[in-house]
Amino acid sequence: MMKTLAIYGLILAFFFLSGTHSATITFTNNCPYTVWPGSLTADQKPQLSNTGFELTSKASLSLDVAAPWKGRFWARTLCSTDSSGKFSCATAECSTGQVACNDGFNLPVSVATQGGTGDCQTSTCPANVNAVCPAELQVKGSDGSVIACKSACVAFNEPQYCCTGAYNTPATCPPTNYSKIFEDQCPQAYSYAYDDQNSTFTCSGGPNYTITFCP
Secondary structure, eight states, X not given: OEEEEEEETTTEEEEEEOSSOOEEEEEEEOSSSOBEEXXXXXXXXXXXXXXXXXBOTTOEEEEEEOSSEEEEEEEEEEEEEOTTOOEEEEEOOOOTTOOGGGSEESSOEEEEEXXXXXXXXXXXXXXXXXXXXXXXXXXXXTTSOEEEEEOHHHHHOOXXXXXXXXXXXXXXXXXXXXXXXXXXXXXXXXXXXTOHHHHOEEEESOOEEEEEEOO
């Protein structure tokens, strides 16, 4: 079984699990605050039985994911339920079916393998990108602090940043000054659409994974 992983768009981990065996994915929250991990299955396939959960500081939770499966995991922060019962989060608010939520950074994360063969390395983004986020990309909380950093694509919605239209190939959509900010802080994470060479790793032999928030 071959599994490909990447820290994609800086706030989430992308997985492609092939073969017939399941993988155990353990989530660990080392942040000094609660996070709410979420998942999204790709290609309009059925969602996992647990698509989102609360993970308090220092807590862990494991999910068994049957192969073949392709999808993403990410962490939401500053979540709450209002008087009408509506659940919402200040960062990484990604409803089912939306993929634009992958464009930005809200907290450090790492993905480590247990077992397996091949390029089974730990992929990590340990830096706090919020601390160096340009003003035009910042997302601020109610207290005025920077709680997330948007990608240039989300902030400006222009083809040269989103790698769309005339910029939809690796040759026409090179890294930008904005993507290089993310790349400098987290070299192993996707910083723009065509960042596969440095940010995608393949591990064979049926490994399991640990996703750690604030590693």
